[in-house]
Amino acid sequence: MTMPDKRNDIIQGALELITEKGFHGATMAMIAEKSDVAVGTIYRYFENKDVLINALYHELEEKILGALRKEYSAEKPFRERFLLIGTTLLHYFISFPVHFRYMEQYHNSPYGISLRRDQLLNKADDVDITRQLFTEGIIQQVLKDFPLAVLFDLAFGPLVALARDHILGFIVLDDTLITRTVEACWDGVKR
Amino acid sequence: MTMPDKRNDIIQGALELITEKGFHGATMAMIAEKSDVAVGTIYRYFENKDVLINALYHELEEKILGALRKEYSAEKPFRERFLLIGTTLLHYFISFPVHFRYMEQYHNSPYGISLRRDQLLNKADDVDITRQLFTEGIIQQVLKDFPLAVLFDLAFGPLVALARDHILGFIVLDDTLITRTVEACWDGVKR
Amino acid sequence: MTMPDKRNDIIQGALELITEKGFHGATMAMIAEKSDVAVGTIYRYFENKDVLINALYHELEEKILGALRKEYSAEKPFRERFLLIGTTLLHYFISFPVHFRYMEQYHNSPYGISLRRDQLLNKADDVDITRQLFTEGIIQQVLKDFPLAVLFDLAFGPLVALARDHILGFIVLDDTLITRTVEACWDGVKR
Amino acid sequence: MTMPDKRNDIIQGALELITEKGFHGATMAMIAEKSDVAVGTIYRYFENKDVLINALYHELEEKILGALRKEYSAEKPFRERFLLIGTTLLHYFISFPVHFRYMEQYHNSPYGISLRRDQLLNKADDVDITRQLFTEGIIQQVLKDFPLAVLFDLAFGPLVALARDHILGFIVLDDTLITRTVEACWDGVKR
DNA sequence: CATGAATGAGCTTTCATTCAT
DNA sequence: CATGAATGAAAGCTCATTCAT
Numbered sequence: 193m194t195m196p197d198k199r200n201d202i203i204q205g206a207l208e209l210i211t212e213k214g215f216h217g218a219t220m221a222m223i224a225e226k227s228d229v230a231v232g233t234i235y236r237y238f239e240n241k242d243v244l245i246n247a248l249y250h251e252l253e254e255k256i257l258g259a260l261r262k263e264y265s266a267e268k269p270f271r272e273r274f275l276l277i278g279t280t281l282l283h284y285f286i287s288f289p290v291h292f293r294y295m296e297q298y299h300n301s302p303y304g305i306s307l308r309r310d311q312l313l314n315k316a317d318d319v320d321i322t323r324q325l326f327t328e329g330i331i332q333q334v335l336k337d338f339p340l341a342v343l344f345d346l347a348f349g350p351l352v353a354l355a356r357d358h359i360l361g362f363i364v365l366d367d368t369l370i371t372r373t374v375e376a377c378w379d380g381v382k383r
Numbered sequence: 384m385t386m387p388d389k390r391n392d393i394i395q396g397a398l399e400l401i402t403e404k405g406f407h408g409a410t411m412a413m414i415a416e417k418s419d420v421a422v423g424t425i426y427r428y429f430e431n432k433d434v435l436i437n438a439l440y441h442e443l444e445e446k447i448l449g450a451l452r453k454e455y456s457a458e459k460p461f462r463e464r465f466l467l468i469g470t471t472l473l474h475y476f477i478s479f480p481v482h483f484r485y486m487e488q489y490h491n492s493p494y495g496i497s498l499r500r501d502q503l504l505n506k507a508d509d510v511d512i513t514r515q516l517f518t519e520g521i522i523q524q525v526l527k528d529f530p531l532a533v534l535f536d537l538a539f540g541p542l543v544a545l546a547r548d549h550i551l552g553f554i555v556l557d558d559t560l561i562t563r564t565v566e567a568c569w570d571g572v573k574r
Numbered sequence: 575m576t577m578p579d580k581r582n583d584i585i586q587g588a589l590e591l592i593t594e595k596g597f598h599g600a601t602m603a604m605i606a607e608k609s610d611v612a613v614g615t616i617y618r619y620f621e622n623k624d625v626l627i628n629a630l631y632h633e634l635e636e637k638i639l640g641a642l643r644k645e646y647s648a649e650k651p652f653r654e655r656f657l658l659i660g661t662t663l664l665h666y667f668i669s670f671p672v673h674f675r676y677m678e679q680y681h682n683s684p685y686g687i688s689l690r691r692d693q694l695l696n697k698a699d700d701v702d703i704t705r706q707l708f709t710e711g712i713i714q715q716v717l718k719d720f721p722l723a724v725l726f727d728l729a730f731g732p733l734v735a736l737a738r739d740h741i742l743g744f745i746v747l748d749d750t751l752i753t754r755t756v757e758a759c760w761d762g763v764k765r
Numbered sequence: 766m767t768m769p770d771k772r773n774d775i776i777q778g779a780l781e782l783i784t785e786k787g788f789h790g791a792t793m794a795m796i797a798e799k800s801d802v803a804v805g806t807i808y809r810y811f812e813n814k815d816v817l818i819n820a821l822y823h824e825l826e827e828k829i830l831g832a833l834r835k836e837y838s839a840e841k842p843f844r845e846r847f848l849l850i851g852t853t854l855l856h857y858f859i860s861f862p863v864h865f866r867y868m869e870q871y872h873n874s875p876y877g878i879s880l881r882r883d884q885l886l887n888k889a890d891d892v893d894i895t896r897q898l899f900t901e902g903i904i905q906q907v908l909k910d911f912p913l914a915v916l917f918d919l920a921f922g923p924l925v926a927l928a929r930d931h932i933l934g935f936i937v938l939d940d941t942l943i944t945r946t947v948e949a950c951w952d953g954v955k956r
Numbered sequence: 957c958a959t960g961a962a963t964g965a966g967c968t969t970t971c972a973t974t975c976a977t
Numbered sequence: 978c979a980t981g982a983a984t985g986a987a988a989g990c991t992c993a994t995t996c997a998t
Contacts, residue, residue: 595875596874596875597789598788598789599875678873679873679874681873682869682870682872682873682874683787683870683873683874684786684787684790687933690933690935718945718949720942720945720946720949721936721942723927723930723935723936724927724930724936724942724946724949726926727923727926727927727930727946728923728946728949728950728953730926731922731923731924731925731926731927732918732919732922732923732953733922734922734926735917735918735921735922735925736914736915736918736922739914739915739918742878742881744881744914745912745914745915751911751912751915754909754911755911755915755918755919758909758911758915758919758953758954759919759953761952761953761955762919762923762949762950762952762953763949764952
């Protein structure tokens, strides 16, 4: 369980620092200091800075998917499952603003772009819960007849924007507002 | 008449290069070469790289608002106005993918963050067409009773996500799909 | 008489600016602005920055020698002539602190060094009043039997140091103090 | 034991190079090469070029004061102590022409000026041997009744000028000449 | 394995100088 | 002659990466 402890220290330090200062604002020296390790040590766990940045991303991705899987239950009615995924996601973003900010920054940087291009080819991720849900929704004719990507965007686009506004302090989200917003998203995708 | 021609050359060159390589990947030397100017010339028009980056952003912002204002007509029915703004925006994003990518990158970087924080204080922008439209919609009880920011996110969140997917090649948007998606957004915000 | 007016403007502007900011702190652009001419104009009067700096020096040197010649009178007794030269010099330094500072800066920079090396070869300057005075003093056995250079240093070293201290605000010189100090210098060189 | 060896290498290299080429003529790259270090290494020991330049100055100041303290003896008669300080100083300047040239250059540059202004405020340095000596001389009425600064200038002004002339090759100083000159300085300050 | 001093390629920025107007 | 926009070589400085301890 207590795998390479230092690796986690580094991941944590890098995460916080990069979120605050950006990929280039956070130097390896700063990350090392924040993580309480020597600069050289980082290179024992990550081949170079790019590898660290990408590893960080996948680490977070895994955590989010985990959170979704934990709450999800194939038993429940479709609408309920949709709402659950939406609220869980939003809650996660708000609870871990640093994770959220990091992923945002990653997605809109050359790093994220090249990743996307890769994913486009390896149409993997069929394990993905949301993909399954939406595919089912289309087949069952519960959802509007759109390409999968469009449905994703209709459903999650608002949530991401909302999380950002909350984290930046533009609005304050509470449980009611979260629920109501996810329901509004449902209005957007439902047939 | 031939106003600062070089200034525009630089803006154009910087825009393309930064969009492709990111803020740090695009060096001043590269920008100069792409713009067919000497490095020093950039500094006659922009105090430093940061200023250039921010100027670029405001330039684009102005262009987008211009595009919106051009199409907008206060005469038309509310729903139509909403759909118009949505489709115009999406069309703009698709027609100027470089502008779109730049703004995305900007928003999710330390530059954009500090800008947002400023805007939070100077709650200006009442000239803003969309703000006016949404405020009217709330008062007229046409839109769901949400804070303004939430309505913004419900309406534009999907469009931004969609534009990104299109530009990255995940989907191909045509006029029908654009119209239908914006209508779906309408479903999300309408009461 | 009103020779190239611009040339004088430049000389004046450069003098003040360099005194304040140093040779490198004063850029050609700054000098141009201060002199109310275009940058290019400077190059009509001075081949380049180095030439300007050196011309400036010789201009000042000429002024100082002029001031000395003006007061000097071969008729007066030796001691009186010595005192006159000393006080005239000190007065000049204090009246034109900018000139003084410039020359100091010049002497202690690579510019001044190379100049000195030149002067060493062309043992010119026999027209020089002080040289004549001191040579006479040695021959007449009024002054201590030292090489000329040593006598110069004994006589003028304190005056230069004093002028600097005054200009920097370490002390405030008045006429009495000036006179007394030059007399003390006399004690140093007289046999 | 082998304390920051590199720091000394840098100090030595910078000293020689700056003395030869001036503050701006000596680039960081040149200094690095002369010191047999990488450019970046300099920045591990000195925050930036200005800091290096100032550190260099204080290093030399300390060495000179050390040399004076080493020779000085409060037991000896006043005149003897004065002569000792004068000759020691002159010997030091001649033995370490590079040190001397550096300090001259420093004093007559924006660096030195701001330092002086600081010292003007913190009237510290009472530990200073020469200050003690001169103060005593005034009280004992051995020295002329001048402000301290004037006495300093009368005593050291010639020595500095002389050292410069020697280093530049205008004259050649030997022990006799040194002694005689310092005695002439004594004539200048003694009552 | 961990360390952090050392490295140097590469970045942003400045500024003396030129030359078309 | 005067102008000042344009130039680009060269400066100061940073920081990812290495490697001897």
